[in-house]
Amino acid sequence: MTTPISILQKTFGYPAFRGQQEAIIQHVTSGQNAFVVMPTGAGKSLCYQIPALCLDGVGVVVSPLIALMQDQVGALAQLGIAAAAIHSGLPPHQIEEIRQQMRTGTLDLVYVAPERLVMPEFMDFLQGCKLALFAIDEAHCLSQWGHDFRPDYAALSVLAQRFPAVPRIALTATADAPTRGDIVQRLKLDTGRTFIGGFDRPNIHYSIETKNNSKQQLWRFIQDNHADDAGIIYCLSRKKVEDLAAWLKEKGARVLAYHAGLPHDAREKNQARFLRDEGIIMVATVAFGMGIDKPDVRFVAHLNIPKNIEAYYQETGRAGRDGLPANAYMLYGMEDAAMQRTWIEDSEAPEGQKRIQHHKLSALLGLCEAASCRRQILLGYFGDQAEPCGFCDTCDTKPETFDGTIAAQKALSASYRTGGRFGVSYLIAVLLGKAEQDPRIVRFKHDQQSTFGIGTEYTKAEWQNIFRQLVAQNLLAVDVSGYGGIVMTPKGRQFLKDKQTLALRALPKRIRTETLRSLPKGSAAQSLSTDEERALFNALKTLRLTLAQKSNLPPYAIFHDRTLVDMVKQRPTSLQAMLSVNGMGEAKLKKYGQAFWEVLKKEGVG
């Protein structure tokens, strides 16, 4: 009999379930509905794939990105699972072939785009097939409250009426409470259960630095930590993407670009190369990434801050899906924050929504300026309690702080006395007593005020550091409705009134990328301890790439890095013993076991 655990071990080659996987699979296999909210990399796919294999009939998977369906189907085929994808890119005779397989029950899983699934003709056709389940992946696309609403998805609410007896399982990595409620209601999952996993991604190392020469900082970070690794770098605009990609290429990095302004073909091609080749860096706008389940993305870097913590967490979550160490690295500066504020103001959103967006942006700035554990703040934002993690920049090196009470008082009063109409550079010139830097200082007689020249104990860079933190702590704010000047907030007024004290982060003495050097390194090879082990790992990788190219598959569809590392560590003493390697199922052993075994033997095993 095929039980979930035997499928996990024999087909997928994993020894045990993770977290709530077993409970979810049990629940769905018994014919009930489920809603699963678990972070990226937690292993959501198995939660519908294994039930689809246990239950009679074909499992229908709704997935938003046609481009990636093919890769998923390819990966399943490697495991010996009969899977197919129906999408608009297929010629009619192939679609008919797949439909035939669905009718006769020879297919385990079929991936379908939402717009096709809800076509009346397709619905009628499904009615004539034996169905194991419906899995709705990226279910947050269903809700207007979610961050990627797709009208196609909303139409999926018909599933409950048309197929009341077929279990539905909806899955997403990111959904706040209103979005969750909406999904449950639209898919009529209220008769089922909701499974919510913790939000933590313990293998991701978070670090955030202030910008001073962003390209150099980034380049250093890459060279020190990720010389041969695949990664994603997010920039705010198409122009910045192009510019940075060109610069990195000149430096000798293997980079590709991706943004909505590129022709469709070029985007598809770059995405495919990112998935299929190894060690490619993708410089992209946020248009890139949804549904990308490349497991070995070793770093995600942000050259500009995203719009809120949800976006940051989703984007950084694309790193390290395979559970091996990965880096989330962000550079930020005041200009980014000001630009985001302006965009919010200039948007068509109603006032209430704008307020929420400003509030969310402030929370992100708070994260950037924090002197405490980054993970604690991130998890706290999503409602999870945590201890300091020991695996983020502020845990690695406790930021130096200083008593910023007087500095804050001076900065606040400089803003207040100049009427809240001027930017940071102007206020700093006033504090430093440098009237020559801006003719308006004399014109408005700001050189005659008590705040003129009272801040000479700090340098310009130090004042910038102070102002940034005061804005992040919401004692000062950028006045986006007026001239973009820096104004005192009610919280700032309270601060002065109550004579509160304030600790601020000191300006780092050096560019902090240097401290990143001592970090646990990201790539799989680095978890190996000797040169001999690394050489063996590389030999296995070379074989993997050759095999992947021969069958036009991404290398990870053959074996994950983790599986190769495990081969090196375990050194199985026979072909059969290879089965105990993590990620080695029966189909893969049959297909590839011999070839990898040869390399292991040749490089001196046993």
Ligand code: ADP
């Ligand atoms: P999600 O969809 O939640 O982002 P995936 O389903 O892509 O995550 O799983 C992430 C990775 O973890 C995949 O490479 C998957 O094969 C692996 N994985 C899932 N479940 C297990 C398990 N029980 N043991 C080992 N690896 C697992």
Ligand code: ZN
């Ligand atoms: Zn930490």
